[in-house]
Amino acid sequence: MRHGITPKGTHAHSFVSAFTSFSDLPSRLIDGVDVVERALEVRRRLGFSSASDSELAAFVAYAQAFPDGFLALVDTYDTVNSGIPNFMAVATVLSELGHKPVGIRLDSGDLAYLSKRARSMFVAADARLGGSSALASSAIMASNNINEAVLHSLNDQGHQLDALGVGTHLVTCQMQPALGMVFKLVEIEGKARIKISQDVSKVTIPGAKDAFRLVGKHDIPILDLLVPTSESAPVPGRRVLCHHPFEEKKRVFVTPSKVIPLLVPVWIGARHEAFARAKAEAVAGDSDSDAKDAATATAGAAADAAAAGAATVAPAASGAAAEGAAAPRREGAALGHRVRFPTPTEVRSYVRAQLSILREDHVRPLNPTPYKVSVTAGLYHFIHELWSREVPIAELA
Known part of the structure; x- marks a missing residue:
């Protein structure tokens, strides 16, 4: 077992x-x-x-x-x-x-x-x-x-x-045997990137983002909101403007009674950052070159250990804390990053709880209503600004 x-x-x-x-x-x-x-x-x-x-x-x-x-x-x-x-x-x-x-x-x-x-x-x-x-x-x-x-x-x-x-x-899902998705670049070295397509469903949403589930009265989810990491997270009881990513007229004000964060990092930091910190600590105040070389090797090992310990919890558990289900538990206090993955029983309980609060029209077998994913007003304007900036204007004669 x-x-x-x-x-x-x-x-x-x-x-x-x-x-x-x-x-x-x-x-x-x-x-x-x-x-x-x-x-x-x-x-x-x-x-x-x-x-x-x-x-x-x-x-x-x-x-x-x-x-x-x-x-x-x-x-x-x-x-x-x-x-x-x-x-x-x-x-x-x-x-x-x-x-x-x-x-x-x-x-x-x-x-x-x-x-x-x-x-x-x-x-x-x-x-x-x-x-x-x-x-x-x-x-x-x-x-x-x-x-x-x-x-x-x-x-x-x-x-x-x-x-x-x-x-x-x-x-293998009989209705959809192939998973129709790919990973796309949305940011590199802090610079947002966008991929344009004639098919609007293939246009990417640029930049690093967080995702939040906005829950209304009676504990029923209204929509999921993509928020740039540079913006503040939505707050329960505070009205927020939610835009369709590409259609200007589709927008709505939502005042959530509850906000559930959907993304939790599974890797925090990078090896070179951990290496730099470890090396700086190891050689601080030491002028001996041999000692510095040894410290550099030690720092590399420490960086590997630190990076290996930076793994955290899977995204599914993120909303569980808000729902009283599979809350992540921290282990390894020295690192301060590592958390234990939820057990299959906890994951199952969380999934069941989340499915049970969806509107019936979202989960009906025939012609279900698509669940809405929106963006903030700031992200909406940034998408279209970057789109206009990156796509050349055609010339006709």
Whole structure:
């Protein structure tokens, strides 16, 4: 649990199909009890005597390895007539032995229907067994090419799913498989630079900038504001003029109730600056040339160490302090720069909190309203001044 997340999972279809009979089991026991015999008896009591024995053998083997993490893949042969009954049989025995089986995974078929059918079978079996099996509360998980469209369909149909396994479409977004962005130069040696394009969406916004989220009443974000580092940050309760970067008539006054900074440096200073400081301290008052050479080498090492210690927190945590979530914690007081990255749990909590306060029209699946990013009045005028200065005026004859 390196990142504070307990890894959990299930088995593959090939694991089930690898078993041909109960004779494939090295042992039939869990906690000294013949699980095969007990499971067969439970299965008969529930009226599913025709379910696959080889699948039951596979489930017993998996339960032996993970008695408190038993999550069975139930669609290798027949979900309703074999997989679910075999799970219920083994899970009931595990519960009787004091273990806590998890549930089932559905990986094919009509997931909404099968989840509801599985839940009704769990409830009926639990009642038939006297309520001692805890089957009714078993988790039902689904996989099989889960994407955004499937999620909306499941919600529209209604389902009994407790968890979803997103695999294929998790790493590569189906709707936007390529990340359409590039890094562009906006400032060099303190001088703002701009890139002009016939496509206004590709015109860069020059200069070093900070970004702030302006939150209105009811804790709903209004827009994000880009502010040159030379300007003061927006202040809660104080009105600020927000411009569209390129369209003159699109502007609005915003009086935020809360201001969330969005950018936190991940590197402060540079090696040559740290080197200069370290060298100056090392050779101050020392006229010996050999000592100066040694001090220079020492300063280089110190600069490397100082620069290496200057890494700070990722941008996602910056607003967390304002929201009471993943606030960065400082480490290494001697350097005064280093902070610990938030844990995955903290990042997840922060992201959930931020998504929950967005307006519904920003996150709706069909024709969502674009979230606004504006610039200050000063930055707006500077953009167009630099644009006019850098682009030559055409001559016509």
